[in-house]
Amino acid sequence: MIRLIQLSKKYGDFTAVDGIDLDVPQGELFGFLGPNGAGKTTTLRIIAGILRPTSGTVQIGGIDVSQDPIAAKMKLGFIPDRPFIYEKLTGAEFLRFVAGLYDQEGPTIEHRARELMALFDLEEWRDELVESYSHGMRQKLIISSAFVHRPEVIVVDEPMVGLDPKAARILKDLFREYTRRGHTIMMSTHTLEVAESLCDRIAIIQTGRIRAEGTMAELRQHAAGGGGGLEDIFLKLTGENAARELVDVLDA
Amino acid sequence: MRDQETVKLQGAAAIRHTPATALLAPGERPDPSLLHVLWPKYLTARARSLTDERGRGARFAILGVFGFLFWAFIFGVLYRLLAYFRGVQEIGQLLAGKLLGLILIGFFSILLLSNVITALSSFFLAKDLDLLVSGPVDWLKVYGAKLLETIVHSSWMVVLMAVPMFAAYGIAYEGGFWFPLVAIAVMVPLLVIPGVIGSAVTLILVNVFPARRTRDILSVIAVLTAGGIVLLFRIVRPERLARPEGFRSLVDFVTVLRTPTSPLLPSEWAQHATMSWLQFKLDYLPFYLLWSTAAAAVVLGALLHRSLYLKGFSKAQESAERWARSGLMHRASMSLLRPLGILRRELVLKEIRLFFRDTTQWSQLILLAVLVIVYVFNIKYLTLGAEGVTMFLRNIVPFLNLVLAGFVLASIAARFIFPAVSLEGRTLWLLRSSPMSMRDLLWAKFWVGTLPLMLLAVGIVGVTNYMLDVSVFIFSVSLLTIVFMTFAVAGLAIGFGTTFPQFETENAAQIPTSFGGLLFMMSAIAVIAGVVILEARPVVTYLRGKTFGEPPDPLAMVVGFSAAGILCLAATIIPIRVALRRLENVER
Numbered sequence: 001m002i003r004l005i006q007l008s009k010k011y012g013d014f015t016a017v018d019g020i021d022l023d024v025p026q027g028e029l030f031g032f033l034g035p036n037g038a039g040k041t042t043t044l045r046i047i048a049g050i051l052r053p054t055s056g057t058v059q060i061g062g063i064d065v066s067q068d069p070i071a072a073k074m075k076l077g078f079i080p081d082r083p084f085i086y087e088k089l090t091g092a093e094f095l096r097f098v099a100g101l102y103d104q105e106g107p108t109i110e111h112r113a114r115e116l117m118a119l120f121d122l123e124e125w126r127d128e129l130v131e132s133y134s135h136g137m138r139q140k141l142i143i144s145s146a147f148v149h150r151p152e153v154i155v156v157d158e159p160m161v162g163l164d165p166k167a168a169r170i171l172k173d174l175f176r177e178y179t180r181r182g183h184t185i186m187m188s189t190h191t192l193e194v195a196e197s198l199c200d201r202i203a204i205i206q207t208g209r210i211r212a213e214g215t216m217a218e219l220r221q222h223a224a225g226g227g228g229g230l231e232d233i234f235l236k237l238t239g240e241n242a243a244r245e246l247v248d249v250l251d252a
Numbered sequence: 253m254r255d256q257e258t259v260k261l262q263g264a265a266a267i268r269h270t271p272a273t274a275l276l277a278p279g280e281r282p283d284p285s286l287l288h289v290l291w292p293k294y295l296t297a298r299a300r301s302l303t304d305e306r307g308r309g310a311r312f313a314i315l316g317v318f319g320f321l322f323w324a325f326i327f328g329v330l331y332r333l334l335a336y337f338r339g340v341q342e343i344g345q346l347l348a349g350k351l352l353g354l355i356l357i358g359f360f361s362i363l364l365l366s367n368v369i370t371a372l373s374s375f376f377l378a379k380d381l382d383l384l385v386s387g388p389v390d391w392l393k394v395y396g397a398k399l400l401e402t403i404v405h406s407s408w409m410v411v412l413m414a415v416p417m418f419a420a421y422g423i424a425y426e427g428g429f430w431f432p433l434v435a436i437a438v439m440v441p442l443l444v445i446p447g448v449i450g451s452a453v454t455l456i457l458v459n460v461f462p463a464r465r466t467r468d469i470l471s472v473i474a475v476l477t478a479g480g481i482v483l484l485f486r487i488v489r490p491e492r493l494a495r496p497e498g499f500r501s502l503v504d505f506v507t508v509l510r511t512p513t514s515p516l517l518p519s520e521w522a523q524h525a526t527m528s529w530l531q532f533k534l535d536y537l538p539f540y541l542l543w544s545t546a547a548a549a550v551v552l553g554a555l556l557h558r559s560l561y562l563k564g565f566s567k568a569q570e571s572a573e574r575w576a577r578s579g580l581m582h583r584a585s586m587s588l589l590r591p592l593g594i595l596r597r598e599l600v601l602k603e604i605r606l607f608f609r610d611t612t613q614w615s616q617l618i619l620l621a622v623l624v625i626v627y628v629f630n631i632k633y634l635t636l637g638a639e640g641v642t643m644f645l646r647n648i649v650p651f652l653n654l655v656l657a658g659f660v661l662a663s664i665a666a667r668f669i670f671p672a673v674s675l676e677g678r679t680l681w682l683l684r685s686s687p688m689s690m691r692d693l694l695w696a697k698f699w700v701g702t703l704p705l706m707l708l709a710v711g712i713v714g715v716t717n718y719m720l721d722v723s724v725f726i727f728s729v730s731l732l733t734i735v736f737m738t739f740a741v742a743g744l745a746i747g748f749g750t751t752f753p754q755f756e757t758e759n760a761a762q763i764p765t766s767f768g769g770l771l772f773m774m775s776a777i778a779v780i781a782g783v784v785i786l787e788a789r790p791v792v793t794y795l796r797g798k799t800f801g802e803p804p805d806p807l808a809m810v811v812g813f814s815a816a817g818i819l820c821l822a823a824t825i826i827p828i829r830v831a832l833r834r835l836e837n838v839e840r
Contacts, residue, residue: 098686
């Protein structure tokens with residue numbers, strides 16, 4: 001459903017994404033892990049059509065994003081890590097506006113918007129301007145907006161940031177149910193427990209390159225550690241020593 | 253390599269791991285200096301000035317040239333006026349003093365207003381406040397740093413205007429080598445006093461209303477005040493003062509000149525201080541008054557800050573409840589915009605909602621109303637109906653008046669259309685990741701801005717033409733021209749607004765004053781001038797023909813009007829095409 005072919009992104013001399021090849025089939029919940037500055041957000045924003053790759057191709061449902069961006073984006077919902085939205089629209093108006101961008105309106109959209117807002121405890125706030133929403137409430141509204149037009153693919157950057165435990169649990173269930181129904185989700189996260197418990201497959205990215213990719217069992221094998229959780233695998237692949245040194249430094 | 257990194261880390265840790273309290277004597281509390289609190293501001297300014305941005309040199313060069321021309325213009329006009337005053341016996345110096353008093357009271361009012369508005373941002377809404385208020389920073393240091401920040405941000409423009417003004421006074425009245433120091437001694441307290449008063453007013457307002465609501469109230473007050481001043485100035489018709497028959501006697505006039513505007517105003521003390529130096533009759537009292545008042549104001553302001561700031565800051569974190577229910581207006585606009593289709597209708601509705609719910613945007617409509625009133629007022633008092641004014645003149649003046657109407661359009665477009673794309677900055681991710689083309693976005697913004705602008709343009713040109721009783725030919729030409737000009741001005745505004753975006757600015761009112769805004773105004777004026785020049789020949793030929801019975805030249809008319817039309821269409825389409833390419837390449 002999502003295919004990245006030799007995807008690269010350079011900012012001047014700095015290479016943020018370095019020749020990534022990735023294939024996420026339909027109905028899969030795919031996790032994208034990596035340390036800060038590894039290239040996760042850049043990759044996800046390229047998939048969402050916000051950034052242009054320096055080279056390489058992104059396909060969504062077989063459609064090349066740079067060749068036919070409108071058709072590719074019709075299949076996509078994007079949830080960014082920073083919840084910047086129109087401050088002077090109400091929650092309900094914002095959801096209606098996003099549905100309108102996908103050429104959808106009417107009773108079905110109104111019903112979905114109500115359901116989503118109720119799911120995330122935003123019902124009472126539906127007619128209040130977004131400027132009075134908290135960070136977490138904005139994040140919930142953005143998540144709702146990605147689901148309101150029922151896309152085939154959802155790309156999520158750090159979905160759990162700012163969410164309370166209840167909303168985080170709802171989101172996990174929603175993701176599971178959504179992929180069970182044949183939709184595809186690709187998400188980046190720093191919360192390793194979330195990735196471990198939720199994702200069908202995981203890729204670990206560092207300095208713009210995929211260091212490892214596969215199911216949890218495959219990653220364990222790759223890390224040559226035999227056992228251990230995702231945290232151990234992650235640290236082994238991305239620089240366990242550096243983390244140990246930091247501990248030493250703080251204890252010094 | 254690995255070892256080097258470890259060493260670096262250990263070195264950094266050794267510094268960071270030293271507890272801050274270890275540097276203090278037992279019982280001593282940390283007390284960062286005012287300079288330390290201000291240090292990040294300096295570093296930010298330095299980093300900004302060192303940024304290697306594309307076209308930065310050209311931008312500075314253009315701004316430098318314009319700045320210099322502006323200074324030269326102010327200096328030239330004032331110097332000529334003062335040189336003339338010097339030659340007038342008795343009342344010359346009084347006039348010079350009165351003029352200085354007027355300028356300084358103008359400065360003082362502007363400073364007061366801009367300090368009230370700036371203080372709200374710097375004292376209550378700035379992003380560094382969480383850090384300062386939660387840190388072990390003494391309240392007096394916070395006050396000092398924020399007061400200084402407020403004064404600098406709200407006064408730099410006045411200072412820039414004061415330089416050529418004082419230079420003109422100093423040179424015209426031979427102020428001598430020390431005059432710049434006198435000017436500084438006068439200006440510093442004149443900047444500090446409104447800074448303290450403005451901050452105090454804001455502090456009190458924030459303690460009464462939530463900060464975000466206070467910002468709305470202040471925006472409206474600021475715009476109303478500015479509009480009121482312009483309107484008042486125009487309605488008193490100062491040009492009548494130039495008529496000698498307006499004065500009953502010279503003695504009355506001199507008496508009026510000798511009376512100070514208000515002896516309690518700091519601007520009046522500043523005027524006396526400056527003039528006393530220039531007249532070689534140095535009076536120390538106004539200097540004492542200025543400096544002691546400034547010092548007392550800072551002390552009183554600090555005391556007020558100590559007792560009210562934390563309460564106000566806490567209140568400033570609360571947001572006002574703002575509800576907006578879909579009502580009759582929503583249903584009406586939905587059915588009115590239905591033919592546009594879902595996507596375009598939602599885009600237009602969003603634009604309208606954002607505009608009318610943002611006080612910093614809709615309040616500018618007040619300025620627009622003032623601009624239109626002043627425009628119509630000026631036309632009303634044009635004495636073209638007087639005896640001796642020919643039909644030729646009565647028609648050519650309204651034609652040339654298109655330049656003024658075009659300028660009004662450009663100013664309005666700078667306020668309302670130019671910022672349209674910049675205001676999408678933080679939400680561009682949503683539009684870029686949606687299946688909407690950037691072309692749709694730009695054209696939606698173009699039409700949302702153009703249609704009201706065109707209604708206004710046709711309205712003011714139609715009304716003023718009617719008032720001037722022009723011929724049908726000029727009526728039609730000016731209406732068609734203003735329609736085409738509206739397209740051109742709106743196209744340029746979208747084009748320059750997208751090519752030079754201000755994505756990080758939250759206040760729409762600040763966007764037109766950017767470098768891109770300046771370039772837009774210059775281009776718009778060039779196009780307006782171009783259109784009028786191209787149409788001048790056919791219009792003059794026609795009017796001359798009518799006046800002197802000569803047949804009009806059809807070729808000149810076709811060529812002139814067609815060229816003007818092509819220029820307008822090019823100014824509409826080309827900037828939007830350039831903007832489209834720019835927007836498609838924006839990576840945010």
